[in-house]
Amino acid sequence: MIYDYKLTTGTGDILDLADYRGKVVLIVNTATGCGFTPQYAELVQMYNDLHAKGLEIVDIPCNQFGKQAPGSDDEIHTFCALNYNTPFPQMRKSEVNGENELPLYTYLKSQKGFAGFDEHPFKDLLEKEFAKADPNWARKPDIKWNFTKFVIDRNGAVVARFEPTAEMGAVEDCVKALL
Numbered sequence: 713m714i715y716d717y718k719l720t721t722g723t724g725d726i727l728d729l730a731d732y733r734g735k736v737v738l739i740v741n742t743a744t745g746c747g748f749t750p751q752y753a754e755l756v757q758m759y760n761d762l763h764a765k766g767l768e769i770v771d772i773p774c775n776q777f778g779k780q781a782p783g784s785d786d787e788i789h790t791f792c793a794l795n796y797n798t799p800f801p802q803m804r805k806s807e808v809n810g811e812n813e814l815p816l817y818t819y820l821k822s823q824k825g826f827a828g829f830d831e832h833p834f835k836d837l838l839e840k841e842f843a844k845a846d847p848n849w850a851r852k853p854d855i856k857w858n859f860t861k862f863v864i865d866r867n868g869a870v871v872a873r874f875e876p877t878a879e880m881g882a883v884e885d886c887v888k889a890l891l
Contacts, residue, residue, distance in 0.1 A: 713868035714739075717816040720804045721772070722785035723885060729799055729816075732768050734866050736890045739770045739820065741808045743780035743858040744791045751859050752796040754880040758887065759800050765891045766866070774808050777857050781805060790890040808855045811832070817855065820862045823855030824873035832877035865890050 714737065715730040729737070738758075743749060759769050773788045775781040781788060785804050785815060792798040808817040828850065829835045842849040849856075859876035863886050871890065872885050 715868045722789050722802050735766045735768045737768045737864040741774040742774050745780040746858040748859040748876045758884050771802040773805040821853040823870035829875050847855040874876045
């Protein structure tokens with residue numbers, strides 16, 4: 713369960729995911745300079761609309777994909793606050809794949825692996841680039857790009873994974889069904 717994990721916020725505080733027991737949690741790896749960065753606006757709207765009903769969003773900046781989150785934790789927070797007025801907690805910039813990945817992501821990926829990209833203008837480009845680097849990329853549970861989202865139910869179970877190409881309406885529908 714996600715309640716076994718603690719994260720460090722961008723300001724150095726500890727966020728104990730056990731504090732979210734009984735809540736629906738959306739965990740997303742983000743980047744400030746990505747083609748998917750405008751999803752912040754929809755995340756903020758979803759949070760504002762559903763937080764009182766029990767939604768929490770955990771924002772984990774990551775610079776592993778195209779180096780699209782190059783700033784410091786403070787610079788990333790300032791960008792998000794100024795451009796999107798993000799009300800949810802933002803974690804320290806972290807890795808979500810590889811030797812230094814957050815243990816939380818090891819767990820999340822073990823629960824919901826990659827199941828393909830949704831139809832999207834970036835789908836073909838992403839698939840071609842990944843295939844060049846690794847012919848077996850689609851069979852691996854790794855996070856493929858910024859703005860991959862995991863939905864956690866009120867009992868701490870991982871119930872869904874949405875790739876960045878997923879429609880935000882589908883993400884919101886999933887969250888609403890659990891509230």
